[in-house]
Amino acid sequence: MILITGATGTIGRPLVDLLVGEGAKVRAVTRDPQLADLPAGVEVVAGDPSQPDTIAAFLEGVSSVFLHPRAVGEAAGGLLALAKERGVGRVVALSAINVDDDPAEQPSRFQGDRNKEAEDAAVASGVEWVSLRAASFAANTLNTWAPQVRAGDVVRGPYASFAEPLIHEKDLAEVAARALLSAELTGEKLRLTGPQSLSHQELVDIIGNVIGRPLRFQEVPAEAFKQGMIQRGLPQPFVDALVARYARGAGPAEAVTDEVRRILGRPARTYAEWVADHAAAFQS
Numbered sequence: 001m002i003l004i005t006g007a008t009g010t011i012g013r014p015l016v017d018l019l020v021g022e023g024a025k026v027r028a029v030t031r032d033p034q035l036a037d038l039p040a041g042v043e044v045v046a047g048d049p050s051q052p053d054t055i056a057a058f059l060e061g062v063s064s065v066f067l068h069p070r071a072v073g074e075a076a077g078g079l080l081a082l083a084k085e086r087g088v089g090r091v092v093a094l095s096a097i098n099v100d101d102d103p104a105e106q107p108s109r110f111q112g113d114r115n116k117e118a119e120d121a122a123v124a125s126g127v128e129w130v131s132l133r134a135a136s137f138a139a140n141t142l143n144t145w146a147p148q149v150r151a152g153d154v155v156r157g158p159y160a161s162f163a164e165p166l167i168h169e170k171d172l173a174e175v176a177a178r179a180l181l182s183a184e185l186t187g188e189k190l191r192l193t194g195p196q197s198l199s200h201q202e203l204v205d206i207i208g209n210v211i212g213r214p215l216r217f218q219e220v221p222a223e224a225f226k227q228g229m230i231q232r233g234l235p236q237p238f239v240d241a242l243v244a245r246y247a248r249g250a251g252p253a254e255a256v257t258d259e260v261r262r263i264l265g266r267p268a269r270t271y272a273e274w275v276a277d278h279a280a281a282f283q284s
């Protein structure tokens with residue numbers, strides 16, 4: 001039995017689908033099973049990984065745990081202590097490629113994500129571990145750009161030339177499934193990226209090519225972008241850290257790697273493939 005935290009999210013859903021497809025027994029944790037909408041055959045259980053006592057009973061009979069930093073919050077160590085007591089043999093932690101950077105330079109920390117703590121807890125857990133140090137998700141562009149593309153042909157944003165190697169959530173999920181189902185990646189901190197570093201401008205051009213409508217990226221001043229995000233309810237420290245990251249450019253830790261190919265035996269999916277998989281979200 002494999003226990004998945006964060007099962008209803010961006011990575012959790014494709015991961016659950018893959019595991020079910022592989023014939024694995026899956027126990028999915030969610031705070032609200034009524035809304036989970038997971039595939040038939042998955043054991044859906046109600047619990048909150050950030051309060052490990054709520055899932056302690058569900059760790060019985062589990063061989064591997066997928067540890068999701070957003071879902072587990074500050075409680076990664078506590079959850080994994082319970083897991084070890086109950087005989088869990090392996091943990092696969094989702095983390096981030098910039099996890100060793102100065103915490104003040106990691107925007108996700110200002111949204112409460114505890115990627116470093118999840119990885120550290122996995123390493124210290126006393127069970128076999130793997131850390132998935134993921135690059136930025138291609139899926140982020142659903143929130144940032146899909147509404148603008150549906151509304152017109154101009155995408156407004158800051159720092160047209162900021163470039164990074166976005167990863168397809170299905171690639172990350174496939175590596176996670178491999179790490180959960182076999183021992184071959186044990187003890188590795190895997191730096192997982194897409195196949196190519198692409199700028200905001202280039203990404204928007206690719207969306208246009210895939211959906212068959214020319215699009216233009218129009219750079220807006222950083223201050224105007226910040227104010228827009230804050231007005232939409234995003235916390236100012238997060239917005240400040242995000243814009244500072246764009247201004248600095250992606251760091252050396254965020255360089256393209258060949259890890260997806262090494263692990264899965266085929267190239268990482270391109271951003272064009274990701275857009276094709278999500279084309280409906282960009283079409284009105």
Ligand SMILES: NC(=O)c1ccc[n+]([C@@H]2O[C@H](COP(=O)([O-])OP(=O)(O)OC[C@H]3O[C@@H](n4cnc5c(N)ncnc54)[C@H](OP(=O)(O)O)[C@@H]3O)[C@@H](O)[C@H]2O)c1
Pocket residue numbers: 005006007008009010011012029030031032048049050068069070071072073094095096097108113114115134135136137140
């Ligand atoms: N986005 C990126 O570019 C990127 C890149 C690298 C690493 N990461 C890291 O990956 C993680 C995000 O992954 P994701 O996009 O798969 O997450 P997600 O879809 O936002 O959340 C996954 C699931 O976690 C549960 N959850 C969310 N917020 C919670 C909270 N405050 N307390 C308890 N449970 C909560 C929800 O499940 P239920 O409602 O069903 O309980 C949700 O479906 C973060 O740690 C992020 O820093 C992100």
